[in-house]
Amino acid sequence: MQSTTRQIDLYIYDGVNILDVSGISEAFYAASTHDKTTYNLRYMSKDGSPIRAACGLKLCADIGLDDINLGGINNGQDLVLLGGAGMNGQMHYTPLLEVIKNWQISGQDKRLISVCSGALILAASGVLDGHIATTHWSRADEAAQLYPNVKWQTDSIYTIEGHLFTSAGVTAGIDLALAIIAKDCGTSVALLVARELVVSLRRSGGQTQYSDILKAQYSTQNSLEALLELIVAQPDKDWTLDCMAEIAGMTSRTLSRKFRQQLDCSPVLYVEKIRVSHASNLLSFGRNMNKVAKQSGFGNLQRMQRSFERQIGISPTAYCKKFSEANQ
Template identity: 45%
Template sequence: MDKSLNLVDVLIFDDVNLLDVAGPVQAFHAANRWNATPYSLRYVSLEGAPVTASCGLKLGADAKASLDSTASDLIIPGGRGIDSLLLNHVAKPLLAEWLNTRTSGRLISICSGALLLANAGVLNGKAATTHWSRERQALTLFPEVSWQLNALYLKNGNIFTSAGVTTGIDLALSIIRSDCGPTVALNVARELVVYLQRAGGQSQYSDLLENQFTASGTLQTLIEAIVESPNKIWSLETMAETVSLTPRTLSRRFNAELGSSPVRYVEKLRVKSASEAIAAGMAVPKATSRFGFGDFQQMQRAFKRNLGTTVGAFEKRFCQTALDQ
């Protein structure tokens, strides 16, 4: 890895979603504690002027966004302000030419920031994701993009897209792991993980997060396949066939490395993904089918086993509106 600074510009604009900015930025900042090649981040706006996030917080810009920047990477967060930027005559050429003016640059979009990349034409013919609430807009305005809206985040060459809000941290962890190695990524994950408190004694989700970094290559491959297609029928036999192991060997490996049976682990992953989606505003029926539950009653039982609460009680307590996406 190059020992020089990783220079990163973060595009800010009026009505930006603050979490889309703060989550990834804090992850990269935290990585500097363990990383011999630190990230240096600065905030840029299209006019070089301060902006106001959708929550009302004022953000100062360090500089005007420009292709002349010495930064190699550009982070594009999402938010309500994206719709205005789709009509901005400065944003489109900035994003269209960013990679062409850098030998190893990266474009990193969070949430609806992917729509700006699509508008600039850099996602044409490429797989990309964005926040689920932007599905109709993405498919209608940018049919040239291969939208994969079930994905949390995607990498396509030097272009990264993510579903938004907390998945911006997931994407940042993936980049940190690639840049700095799994140990640094795990340290950052441990520092930043947000513990989801349940009604009663709900367990924390950090054990699943740590498994993504500590599982062996074989189990890591299987976990990634399950996360990518949670609505697939993941029987013990199907999982074993996916990684070319016998069901007995797979069960033994899961229990030894992750302390869980394969089928129970799939249920935990589904509950984690579904609960996060519901908390972000996804309708319960849509979450039921998208994350592989046969019906609502199956999801209800899984929530009670893993979270100690019902789906309805969870939704009432944790659901957020999607107004800022």
């Protein structure tokens, strides 16, 4: 198999989020060690000078905007726009916006990628008009107000439409990178990269920015904290309503009320969500479906199938096919 190379240019600036830079970069680098496709990473600043990330870390640039040669790469060239505290100034930097516009029209194999609030830079250039996109949840209202012609899907962790790729906050950039790697190199390579980066699950683009576990951590008070931690740690336990109420030290009625107030669901539904999350994680790594059903607390495959269809709209079989280690 003949090796191919994609050029990936990441635009860095004073105040960039270092995790936006490092997360997606490490994913592409790891993919290059597992496949014939090589990602050549370059870091680009306004004029090629070093920049200082929001956390204070100084980063060196390989090139400046003027060094970009849009027509000189035969095997594909991608531009990555990153988020960070200094992003607002980049939204109005005309030379950068011109590069983005020219990138879009310079060839069919030129992709535009954004991580976190970097999507607002793409939007400022006009290339997202009429297209779907996402960004960090904290910028959702601002994005919709400033760029109403963009079809914002800010509940999604990433979006892909043609040559336009956008992702939500920080770690969602890794999810998007894995989706791109799967497209370029095959699903098996993407899964190898996920394991190397200790990413437990490659999330689909339509998945919400808020997981059920994260929502619980931010929404609940101490009265439910211990119970929620136990449910996550032991999804295979027989979590009846009475059992949960006893652990929480309250009546079943009070427990149900607190769940609805703080998590907007019943205790039983929350357990189902956690079990589906646990099972989908195991299935994405090729575990046996019957064993996963038992380990996740469903008891049998039929119950797991019904829960999957209720929670994520597909069967465990379809989910396994999606995350198969075979190249697709």
